[in-house]
Amino acid sequence: MSDLGLWNxxxxxxxxxxRVSTPFLFVSLGxxxxxxxxxxxxxxxxxxxxxxMSAYATAVLTGSAWAGxxxxxxxGGLFGLAHGWICRLPRVNDVALGIALMLFGSGLAFFFGxxxxxxxxxxxxxxxxxxxxDVPQIRAALQVNVLFLIGAVLSVLLWWAFRNTRxxxxxxxxGDSAEAARxxxxxxxxxxxxxxxxxxxxxxxxxxxxxxxxxxxxxxxISSGQGLMAVALVVxxxxxxxxxxxxxxxxxxAGALGPxxxxxxxxxxxxxxxxxxxVLTLGVLIATSSPNxxxxxxxxxxxxxx
Amino acid sequence: MVAETAxxxxxxxxxxxxASLPLRAWAARRVEALAIPLGALALGFGLFxxxxxxxxxxxxxxxxxxxxxxxxxxxxxQNSLQRAAPLLFAALCVALPARLGLVVIGGEGAIVLGGLAxxxxxxxxxxxxxxxxxxxxxxxxxxxxxxxLGAVGALRAWRGVNETIASLLMSYIAIALANxxxxxxxxxxxxxxxxxxxxxxxxxxxxxxxxLEVHWGLGVxxxxxxxxxxxxxxxxxxxxxxxxxxxxxAAQIQGLAVGRLIAGFTALGGALAALAGFFEVAAVHxxxxxxxxAGYGYTGILIAFLARQNPLAIPPVAFLLGGIEASSGLIQxxxxxxxxxILLLEGLLFLLVLMGETLYGRFKLFSPHLWGEKxxxxxxxxP
Numbered sequence: 172m173s174d175l176g177l178w179n180x181x182x183x184x185x186x187x188x189x190r191v192s193t194p195f196l197f198v199s200l201g202x203x204x205x206x207x208x209x210x211x212x213x214x215x216x217x218x219x220x221x222x223x224m225s226a227y228a229t230a231v232l233t234g235s236a237w238a239g240x241x242x243x244x245x246x247g248g249l250f251g252l253a254h255g256w257i258c259r260l261p262r263v264n265d266v267a268l269g270i271a272l273m274l275f276g277s278g279l280a281f282f283f284g285x286x287x288x289x290x291x292x293x294x295x296x297x298x299x300x301x302x303x304x305d306v307p308q309i310r311a312a313l314q315v316n317v318l319f320l321i322g323a324v325l326s327v328l329l330w331w332a333f334r335n336t337r338x339x340x341x342x343x344x345x346g347d348s349a350e351a352a353r354x355x356x357x358x359x360x361x362x363x364x365x366x367x368x369x370x371x372x373x374x375x376x377x378x379x380x381x382x383x384x385x386x387x388x389x390x391x392x393i394s395s396g397q398g399l400m401a402v403a404l405v406v407x408x409x410x411x412x413x414x415x416x417x418x419x420x421x422x423x424x425a426g427a428l429g430p431x432x433x434x435x436x437x438x439x440x441x442x443x444x445x446x447x448x449x450v451l452t453l454g455v456l457i458a459t460s461s462p463n464x465x466x467x468x469x470x471x472x473x474x475x476x477x
Numbered sequence: 478m479v480a481e482t483a484x485x486x487x488x489x490x491x492x493x494x495x496a497s498l499p500l501r502a503w504a505a506r507r508v509e510a511l512a513i514p515l516g517a518l519a520l521g522f523g524l525f526x527x528x529x530x531x532x533x534x535x536x537x538x539x540x541x542x543x544x545x546x547x548x549x550x551x552x553x554x555q556n557s558l559q560r561a562a563p564l565l566f567a568a569l570c571v572a573l574p575a576r577l578g579l580v581v582i583g584g585e586g587a588i589v590l591g592g593l594a595x596x597x598x599x600x601x602x603x604x605x606x607x608x609x610x611x612x613x614x615x616x617x618x619x620x621x622x623x624x625x626l627g628a629v630g631a632l633r634a635w636r637g638v639n640e641t642i643a644s645l646l647m648s649y650i651a652i653a654l655a656n657x658x659x660x661x662x663x664x665x666x667x668x669x670x671x672x673x674x675x676x677x678x679x680x681x682x683x684x685x686x687x688x689l690e691v692h693w694g695l696g697v698x699x700x701x702x703x704x705x706x707x708x709x710x711x712x713x714x715x716x717x718x719x720x721x722x723x724x725x726x727a728a729q730i731q732g733l734a735v736g737r738l739i740a741g742f743t744a745l746g747g748a749l750a751a752l753a754g755f756f757e758v759a760a761v762h763x764x765x766x767x768x769x770x771a772g773y774g775y776t777g778i779l780i781a782f783l784a785r786q787n788p789l790a791i792p793p794v795a796f797l798l799g800g801i802e803a804s805s806g807l808i809q810x811x812x813x814x815x816x817x818x819i820l821l822l823e824g825l826l827f828l829l830v831l832m833g834e835t836l837y838g839r840f841k842l843f844s845p846h847l848w849g850e851k852x853x854x855x856x857x858x859x860p
Contacts, residue, residue: 213641257828260835266580266641268831270778275824281817391817396649403642442660446653453646462637 176435179308183434186312187427188420189319190385194219194377194394196322196419198401200329201373203410205251207333208366209346209359209472210258213269215374216398217276218250222378224280227389230292230382239292240318240379247375248368250276255367259360273398287389295384318380322416325373329412342366346470374398397426400452407455409468425451502845509843514783517833521826534812542811546804553803558691559761561792561799563588565698566753567777568784568791569705570626570746574640575786576709577739578722579633583644584750585774586651587625591618591751592758593655596765597663599677599758610681615755622751623744625651630743634736640743652770659765673766683760694756698792701749705788718742750774776802779827798823 198215205212225246226239233239254272258265298320301313333339345352345362352359377398382389404422408414429444526536547557570584595614602610629647632638665675683693709715721728721735728735753773758765780798784790805819841847 257832260832262834262837263831264580264834267782268828270580270582270641271782271824271827271831274775274779274820275828278817278821278824282815282821285815285817396645399642399645403639403646406639440657440661442653442657446650449646449649449653453643453650456638456643456646457632457636460632460636460638462635 179435180431182306182308182312183431184424184427186308186314187431188424189312189315190423191426192419192423193316193319193322193380193384194397195401195404195422196319196326196416197377197380198374198398199404199408199415199419200322200326200412201247201251201370201377202402202405203329203370203408203412203415204342204373205363205367205370206405206473207346207410207470208342208363209349209470210255210265210363210367211269211402211473212251212254212272212367212370213266213399213402214250214254214272214276215269215370215402216394216396217273217280218247218371218374219378219381219398219401220394221250221276221280222247222375223382223393224284224287224378224389225375226379227292227382228283228287231287231290234293236293236295236383239383240295240376243375243379244372245375247371247373247378249371250375251368251371252364254371255364258367259364281391284389284391291388292383294387295380297384316380316384318376318384322419326412326416333412343470346472348471377401396449400448403452403456407459409459410470411468422448422451498845498848502848505843505845509837509840510785510787512843513833513836514785514830517829518783518826521822521829524829525822525825534814538812539808542807543801543804546807547800547802553800555690557796557800557803558689558695559799560803561795562692562694562698563753563757563771563773564776564780564795564799565695565702565791566749567773568780568795569701569777569788570750570774571778571781572784572786572788572791573705573709573746573749574630574739574743575781576715576718576722577742579630579739579743580641581626581629581644581743581746582641582778583626583629583646583648583651583774584746584777585770585772586644586648587622587747587750588754588757588774589655589769590625590651590754591622592754592762592769593658593663593674593765594618594621594751595755595758596674596677597658599681600663600675602681603678605678607680610678611683611759614677614681614759615752618751618755619748622747622749622754624747626747626750627740627744629747630740631736633743634739648774655765655769656767659767663765665764668764668766671766673764676764677759681759682763683756692756692760694753694760697752697756698795701752702788702791705749709788714738750777776823779823779830782827783830 198219202212202215222243226243229242230236230239250272254265254268257263257268295316295318297314297316299310299313300315301310304310333343341352341357341362344355345357345359349359352362378394381393381397386393400422401419404418405415408418425448428447429441432444433441522540526539529536529539545553547553567584567588570587571581574581594617598613598617599610602613625647626644629640629644632643633640659674660672663674664672685692686696709718717728717733718738720731721733721738725735754769757769762768776798780791780794783798784794801822802819805816808814808818809816838844
């Protein structure tokens with residue numbers, strides 16, 4: 172591979188990281204809120220897929236991409252509330268319920284999405300941050316979508332809110348010790364219901380990004396596990412919204428590796444590069460897990476869910 | 478929720494014969510384990526019927542097509558049984574680790590790699606005796622599956638890695654690996670439109686069971702379910718697994734090798750799932766290709782939960798789900814519904830079955846320890 176090819180790959184990976192990371196960012200921020208309250212929602216994969224479908228369908232029907240984002244967020248919120256509500260029932264396992272919602276969300280999305288595979292929807296706008304450069308690759312790489320910027324701001328905001336706001340502290344108390352929260356007079360189930368609902372809203376918006384910007388169309392293989400990887404990424408980010416941002420970029424870069432290599436003519440091992448994000452997630456899970464003690468920063472109530 | 482209807486003062490007049498109580502208590506628990514999932518299934522079909530009505534489709538026609546497509550004729554029955562075969566193994570792959578309190582959802586990857594390993598071993602053995610070839614293929618599949626998901630169990634046991642997420646990631650990696658090998662190293666140059674491995678020798682094909690048009694995977698699968706039940710319910714190993722699933726600390730204090738139990742049960746689950754892949758290659762497709770990625774692993778998860786992780790309940794549930802899935806094509810054609818209809822129905826059933834978990838022990842009819850209460854209370858208040 173020539174020098175120029177290597178540079179092209181690097182630029183494409185950086186640009187790809189920005190493009191691919193947004194759904195990871197939104198889902199992992201949502202899951203951070205949920206897990207901080209002491210529950211794990213594996214169903215966000217289904218929420219992501221349904222968010223992608225509902226956003227695309229809404230954008231096709233109304234002609235407005237932002238209406239699509241709003242509908243996807245609302246639908247995601249409903250999925251989250253469903254998870255939170257069913258989890259309140261005694262003896263219902265939150266992990267198993269997440270798997271069920273994953274299948275249900277995908278089923279619902281594929282069922283209603285059939286009609287929207289063909290038509291094309293208006294796309295979300297992107298801001299050209301690369302205009303200073305004459306190199307077309309750099310200009311293409313620095314087309315930054317508005318949702319990415321919103322996600323970046325949101326991660327700072329959440330990081331701040333978990334430390335400094337009453338709501339943030341209540342969520343953390345509920346997640347660290349349900350008993351302590353009850354003693355202080357907080358309704359644990361309600362806080363968790365709302366936290367799971369909020370997580371669902373963000374995951375739905377992440378789905379809207381998939382279908383309305385990158386890859387920018389609706390099909391049944393649109394997510395292929397990104398929602399699940401984002402859940403794994405939360406552990407890696409130690410339940411810290413700021414770290415979620417960095418981790419999402421890293422995962423986005425891994426996801427962009429395959430297409431980037433393909434763009435410079437490396438077609439060997441396409442499927443293996445395609446698997447890079449999964450391998451990375453697994454490696455990160457292995458590296459960050461610990462056999463004996465709870466991880467630093469882990470919500471105390473979460474241990475019982477795993 | 479309380480199903481007891483007799484007025485409480487009656488009980489004093491007619492005391493229940495105590496000798497039949499253990500039998501009734503035993504029966505009540507069994508009936509509860511049957512009634513709640515069946516109730517969830519019925520409710521699921523009911524809700525789905527309302528959903529179809531809201532779309533202007535006839536629920537009666539839907540149910541009729543499910544029946545005709547899955548169970549209504551000898552051909553449909555054989556087809557459903559054929560589909561049930563891989564589902565048996567896929568469900569065991571979930572149910573066995575569940576004994577230890579683990580939720581493993583990566584069966585799909587083990588199925589795909591098992592089939593690929595079987596096909597890969599068959600190629601160099603071409604010309605070998607039939608028995609040797611079949612045994613080698615099955616063994617290759619078993620080992621591949623055991624290593625693949627055993628690794629997930631080992632990571633859980635000794636690194637504390639979440640097995641649910643890890644197994645699904647391994648599944649995605651397995652599918653990518655299989656695609657890579659089927660389109661590369663193991664590809665038969667003659668397979669132009671649909672990349673496949675070389676077709677296995679005719680001698681290595683696994684045939685139908687006597688008197689049926691269903692391949693041996695079904696018989697082996699049912700036997701595997703019986704053996705799995707014996708393992709979990711009638712051996713010390715299964716007992717140890719249940720203790721570890723209930724309380725890891727207690728099991729460790731008792732000196733049980735929890736790590737080895739976890740790795741062993743997940744490896745066994747992986748090996749069985751891979752066997753499904755072997756049968757798909759040796760009895761159905763004749764080579765490994767993208768048809769191996771058929772979603773059996775995911776249906777297996779639903780079956781295991783519907784069967785409440787009981788290996789003996791897996792065959793009937795797998796037959797039911799196999800039949801429902803077999804009717805998918807008919808439903809698409811006749812009712813003009815998308816192919817995701819069955820997936821949606823399955824997701825709904827899964828949700829309701831999990832919600833049903835909350836009902837266990839809530840019905841007095843099914844809860845022997847509650848039977849005497851009212852009477853005792855009544856007896857005390859009567860002077």
